[in-house]
Amino acid sequence: MAIIEVKDLVKHYGSQRAADGISFTVDEGEIFGILGPNGAGKTTTVECIEGLRTRDSGSVSVMGLDPERDAKELKQVLGIQLQESRLPDRLRVGEALDLYRSFYRNPADPERLIESLGLGGKRKTPFGKLSGGQQQRLSIALALVGNPRVAVLDELTTGLDPQARRDTWDLIEQVRDSGVTIILVTHFMDEAERLCDRLAVIDSGKIVAVDTPSGLTARVSAEQRVRFRPSAEFADALLLDLPEVSAVERNGAQVVVSGGGNLLQAVASVLARNHIVAADLRVEQVSLDDAFVALTGKSIEN
Numbered sequence: 280m281a282i283i284e285v286k287d288l289v290k291h292y293g294s295q296r297a298a299d300g301i302s303f304t305v306d307e308g309e310i311f312g313i314l315g316p317n318g319a320g321k322t323t324t325v326e327c328i329e330g331l332r333t334r335d336s337g338s339v340s341v342m343g344l345d346p347e348r349d350a351k352e353l354k355q356v357l358g359i360q361l362q363e364s365r366l367p368d369r370l371r372v373g374e375a376l377d378l379y380r381s382f383y384r385n386p387a388d389p390e391r392l393i394e395s396l397g398l399g400g401k402r403k404t405p406f407g408k409l410s411g412g413q414q415q416r417l418s419i420a421l422a423l424v425g426n427p428r429v430a431v432l433d434e435l436t437t438g439l440d441p442q443a444r445r446d447t448w449d450l451i452e453q454v455r456d457s458g459v460t461i462i463l464v465t466h467f468m469d470e471a472e473r474l475c476d477r478l479a480v481i482d483s484g485k486i487v488a489v490d491t492p493s494g495l496t497a498r499v500s501a502e503q504r505v506r507f508r509p510s511a512e513f514a515d516a517l518l519l520d521l522p523e524v525s526a527v528e529r530n531g532a533q534v535v536v537s538g539g540g541n542l543l544q545a546v547a548s549v550l551a552r553n554h555i556v557a558a559d560l561r562v563e564q565v566s567l568d569d570a571f572v573a574l575t576g577k578s579i580e581n
């Protein structure tokens with residue numbers, strides 16, 4: 280059942296079309312990712328859901344509430360982790376939680392929250408003395424302290440080391456398992472692939488696709504890549520003549536062949552017929568990165 284519905288959302292800043300007719304629904308209990316390059320319109324979209332920005336047109340509903348009309352009610356059911364949220368350096372962990380708790384009618388037990396987020400020994404530690412990972416966990420705790428039904432997490436693991444990122448992912452799965460629906464804004468493919476039940480890919484203010492991570496990669500899975508180092512020189516035409524092959528690229532001593540169908544077998548047999556041995560032969564799976572490039576025509580880093 281849909282807990283969030285966004286329909287034809289439009290938000291312009293002057294001539295900048297930050298959200299240009301965005302529509303999607305989020306089901307109750309899922310981790311829904313919003314993925315896109317810098318400036319794609321992700322933050323604009325989620326801030327319209329949170330009621331932090333006023334949309335130009337379109338409709339947004341969160342548990343039947345309109346973020347603009349029902350802002351007060353929405354605050355009671357929505358938890359927000361702001362991008363790069365910073366607290367005063369001297370504010371202690373326990374004080375921050377008590378302050379945020381006071382905003383809600385039915386807040387979570389702060390002790391349990393502190394324990395479950397691995398901040399057990401840090402109640403009296405000032406924000407400025409926490410590590411990056413601990414600060415991130417506190418910002419997640421603050422997003423959850425109101426016992427929200429929906430939590431919006433923006434750039435969850437930016438700036439964290441690999442171990443802290445993995446710990447944070449485990450934590451988010453626990454939060455989802457406790458029944459909270461999560462919107463996750465990210466530009467990390469591995470994070471999206473690992474955590475999200477479904478993803479909206481946004482580019483230039485428009486939705487390019489909404490699907491599961493495997494559904495997105497399946498859309499481009501007809502494309503495969505075979506890499507190898509040949510034992511002897513040969514002309515690209517040898518492979519390009521095969522119906523399975525769409526492109527041949529050279530990367531130093533390495534040959535990269537793209538195509539579809541039974542690509543590996545076709546390439547291997549033509550090489551064998553020409554007495555060429557393919558060393559370090561590898562077949563590459565399509566990743567979410569490849570799907571993103573195929574869908575948007577650009578890499579997420581750009």
Ligand SMILES: Nc1ncnc2c1ncn2[C@@H]1O[C@H](COP(=O)(O)OP(=O)(O)OP(=O)(O)O)[C@@H](O)[C@H]1O
Pocket residue numbers: 292295296297315316317318319320321322323324466
């Ligand atoms: N308050 C604003 N005034 C003018 N332009 C804005 C404003 N906020 C965002 N924009 C522009 O709208 C576009 C979308 O911005 P938005 O922050 O929604 O993208 P994003 O996908 O969240 O990017 P990032 O990953 O960098 O946070 C960008 O081109 C941005 O420069």
